[in-house]
Amino acid sequence: MRWALTLMVCVLPFSPVRSESLTSTEAGRFVTLALECVHREYPNKIAHVMASDADAKPPRQLTPAFYGCYDWHSSVHAHWLLARAARAFPDAPFAASARAALARSLTKQNLALEVAYLQTDGRASFERPYGLAWLLQLAAELRSWDDLQAREWTSALIPLEEEAAARVSNWLPKLAYPIRVGEHDQTAFAFGLIWDWAQTSRNAAMESLLRAKAQEFYLSDRACPLNYxxxxxxxxxxxxxxxxxxxxxxxxxxxxxxLDAFLPQIARDGSTDWLRPAQVTDRSDPKLAHLDGLNLSRAWMLEGIARGLPAADARLRSLRGASALHREASLGAVTAEHYVGSHWLGTFALYGASNN
Structure with a gap:
């Protein structure tokens, strides 16, 4: 199924960025990391199915909009970072550079080649669901930006947005089980990003699919093994x-x-020792550095869970306290010291800071 998105470009309501806890200086730090990678082609880790020698091409030719930042999904969400920061702080010193980088990448020609790449045989599962979810999140960010240039980028992105949405909608009815890992293939995280896009784009069909999967996959879950x-x-x-x-x-x-049944471990007395931040032993190792991202994503997820509860819920202090500990544990690691982390951790830091 595909949806006609074109007519929605100029009629969606403006969605404000929550930036009460985010300063222009802090956002600028994360923007610097994104600017250093969005058009940096190497090193590059591509998930590229080759049918012949003709498919042996450099990343900039395969995916000319999203070839930087080490891999496709990181490039996509680095562009989201630039859009979110420029929208939140339009007068900041970094805004012009962020806009210039977006304009360089998000051309109709580049994005048409991105669509052609996805539609080539052998790529049915390309970046599914993580990269596709971030692509839709980028589309949602641009649609929420009340700005002439952002509307031009939104229009240019529509064919790729439609392709990503169609891939998700065709996949979900066939997905018989949730994917419960802690890396890219996880369904719950991707579903959250896609849900937010569906609400922004007023896509009732996608919302309906996700509601059905929430009931099928998660509604009866009990006692999630958080200690694992x-x-x-x-x-x-x-x-x-x-x-x-x-x-x-x-x-x-x-x-x-x-939540009572799903996470009974959450304390009700304001304590935080029920969930401790992960220890990162080597930030130069690309896989071990994932744990900094875990601390940052836990921080925003804990805040999100708190927002979903009634105002008088006894778990709120413990959730927010644990969130602060996780954020503090890894926010200082969001630096340019190691490219294995700097090409993506800025997005996780900004996403948490600007959504809470």
Whole structure:
């Protein structure tokens, strides 16, 4: 199924960025990391199915909009970072550079080649679901930006946005089981991003699909084994990501009841020792550095879970306290020291800071 998105470009309501805890200086730090990678082609890790010698091409020719930042999904969400920061701080010193980078990448020609790449035989599962979810999140960000240039980028992105949405919508009815890992293939985290896009684009069909999967996959879950987390190279929490998705689709009082059974470990006395930040032993190792991302994503997921609960819920202080500990544990690691982390951690830092 495909949806006619073109007519929506100029009629969607403006969605404000939550930036109460984010300063222009902090956002600029993350923008610098994105600018250093969005058009840096190498090193590059591509997931590229080759049918012949003709497919042996450099990344800039294969995916000319999103070839930087080490891999396709990181490039996509680095562009999201630039859009989010420039929208939140339009007068900041970095805004012009962020806009210039977006304009360089998000041309109709580049994006047409991105669509052609996805539609080539052998790429049915390319970047599914993580990269596709971030592509839709980028589309949602641009659609929420009340700006002439952003509307031009939105228009240029529509064919790729439609392709990503169609791939997700065709896949979901066939997906018989949730994917409960702590890395890219996880469904709960991707479902949350896609849900937010569906609401921004007023896509009732996608919302309906996700509601059905929430009921099928997650609604009857009980006693998530939080003590089994983290695995050694997680950057997403299977338990917290599921709860952060469910608070989007379940009414607050019902969500509170579901959470009672799903995560009974959450303290009600304001304590935080029920969930400790992950220890990162080597930030130069690309897989071990994932754990900094885990701390940052846990931080925003804990805040998201808190937002989904009633205002008087006894778990709020413990959730927010644990969120602060996780954020503090890894925010200082979001630097340019190691490219294995700098090409993506800025997005996780900005996403958390600007959504809470």
């Amino acid at each position: 987390e983290p695995s050694g190279q997680d950057f997403l929490s299977p338990c917290l990501a599921e709860a952060d998705f469910m608070r989007r689709v379940v009414e607050s009082a019902r969500f509170a009841q579901w």
